[in-house]
Amino acid sequence: MSAIPVTPLEDDDRPTPISSAPIPAAARPELALWVENLSVTFDGFKALTEVTLTLEKGELRCLIGPNGAGKTTLMDCITGKTRPDSGAVYLESRMNDLTKLSECRIAELGIGRKFQRPTVFQGHTVYENCELALAGKKGVFRTLFARLSAAERTRIDEILELIGLQDHAKRQAGLLAHGQKQWLEIGMLLAQAPSVLLIDEPIAGMTHAETERTAELLRSLAGAHTVVVVEHDMEFVRSIARRVTVLHQGKVLAEGPMAQIQKDPRVVEVYLGV
Amino acid sequence: MLLGGAALLIAVVIPLVAPDYLVPLLGKFLCFGIAALAMDLVWGYAGILSLGHGLFFALGGYGMGMYLMRVIAGEGVYRSNLPDFMVFLDWKQLPWYWHGFQSFPFAMVMSLVAPGVLALVFGWFMFRSRIRGVYLSIVTQALTYAATLFFFQNAAGFGGNNGLTDFKRILGASLHDPGTRKLLYVASAIALFGTYLLCRFVVTSRLGRVVTAVRDAELKTRFCGYESTNYKLFIWTLSAMLCALAGALYVPQVGIINPSEMQPSNSIEMAIWVAVGGRGTLGGAVLGAWLVNGGKSWLTAALPSAWLYALGALFVAVTLFLPDGLVGLGSKVGSKFRSKSLRPPT
Secondary structure, three states: OOOOOOOOOOOOOOOOOOOOOOHHHHOOOOOOEEEEEEEEOOOEEEEEEEEEEEEOOOOOOEEEEEOOOOOHHHHHHHHOOOOOOOEEEEEEOOEEEEEHHOOHHHHHHHHEOOOOOOOOOOOHHHHHHHHHHHHOOHHHHHOOOOOOOOOHHHHHHHHHOOOOOOEEEEEHHHHHHHHHHHHHHHHHHHOOOOOOEEEEEOOEEEEEHHHHHHHHHHHEEEEEEEEEEOOOOOOHHHHOOOOEEEEEEEEEEEEEHHHHHHHOOOHHHHHHHH | OOOHHHHHHHHHHHHHHHHHHHHHHHHHHHHHHHHHHHHHHHHHOOOOOOOOOHHHHHHHHHHHHHHHHHHOOOOOOOOOOOOHHHHOOOOOOOHHHHHHOOOOHHHHHHHHHHHHHHHHHHHHHHHHHHOOOHHHHHHHHHHHHHHHHHOHHHHHHHOOOOEEOOOEEEEOEEEOOOHHHHHHHHHHHHHHHHHEEEEEEEEHOOOHHHHHHHHHHHHHHHHOOOOOHHHHHHHHHHHHHHHHHHHHHHHHOOOOHHHHHOHHHHHHHHHHHHHOOOOOOOOHHHHHHHHHHHHHHHHHHHHHHHHHHHHHHHHHHHHHHHOOOOHHHHOOOOOOHHHHHOOOOO
16 A cells, blocks of 8 residues: 555546446546446356446556456457447447447447457567558458558557567567567557557566556556556556456446555455455 | 569470370369469468368359350250250250350350359358358358259259260360360460469458458457458458359360369368468469379379379378478478578588
């Protein structure tokens, strides 16, 4: 509790805007993502029950909870991989419900996702991985004749430098070390230029120094992007989180600033266990 | 440079020096080379192991066969305007789907478009239902088997068991004339190089990289914003049409097309060509087609009963010892040799 390098935010102590009642469209211009009453059942197992979650634009949110709490299922619903039984997901003030759209359409609208296990295109070089992730129209015939523009080349070079892989540009992605793959995947997310980034366990397999750089990068991304991080490493969560949402057994157990969450007796009981 | 030299050798020098009886055989090999490129596109690059590509090859062949039958209307054994097999079945009228095939351009367009449309529709259902891997192989195998049974029927109107044969002329030139055979050979060579260049353009484009990415991590491509179904459908349909082109060039050189060309085993053989040569390399696919078929021509003459055993053994051996085919072996040996020569003398 003593040394938490949390950047104080002016809205840190505001009451949590958590309610199951729909928020009128006019009242949520600042929202980046709005998850409403999401429920998912797998063969009778309730993975998510009436989860409601709002993310403000430019926020860095950590999603924590014990195994099986529904964190990955929630990400799957937001990105279109899993269709929920009921509920809806809205992006910004658009009225289109993401749960009705395909994965690629959702990606096009501006949600990027990093998987739990680093997933890069193994057979392609680091550079090509970034090229494929670049934002833009992604139809079949357009892609057949696509050439990298000068601006796109510069963008890829910038990203490679940011993720520290500029010397590995021509290397096959499958040959990278685990931590480097994690970085490449984050770089691909940046190339995609989404407004909302969903990042599942970004520091698994990273060294201490790499973890610190990742924390720094995620903090720098917040503001311009809305960032959601799922992570088990509480040390890491403490170092980056401003607001934290705790999921437990498919429900939102608590939500608020890290300091407040850590004191919440329910959270301590189910998760922190200290 | 190397490619241009090979093109010159195959398209110009060989027909000048090869004995007449060998030209149709070599022409056949060129057609198999095109089919191998098509197979490599879909399997090597897109990871879709189709075991039904023989169907598209045969459909292209039937399109050409229908032209070759119609162009000699009235010159058959029965001197009828209908193809001989229809007279034999006591049909009085040409079925509607045979109309227009007396025109060479129409027949050629149909040879490519009909298999293309079939591939598009079938592929759409298959990819949309997210059928992949071994299930996809089984479904495509079933498709070509069903088509074989259909074409075997006399009532289907494609000559049943015997198929289409007794061709005489193509574009006014006699098919028995060695000169015509050489021209068909040259046409096949040009088609092979055209196909090679097209495939190379596709696999080196960004689309080619997306397709390979779909092969390696499909879900990730979807999260990157690519509708993977459309990409698979594109490469699948293109591959089917190239296979049909190979079939259309093949038929006038062998003089017959019948349902045995659609048998499941033919499609499996195509996969073996590509596996032997090297998946995911265009040159390897063509090389594999030539080597396997060269072996087949030789062995079926020398030891007719041994061919199927040899083919099976070859497939097992390649799967176990040469996962990257001959091209993979070549580059492995090459890199070993290079690293040896770089080592400082001790």
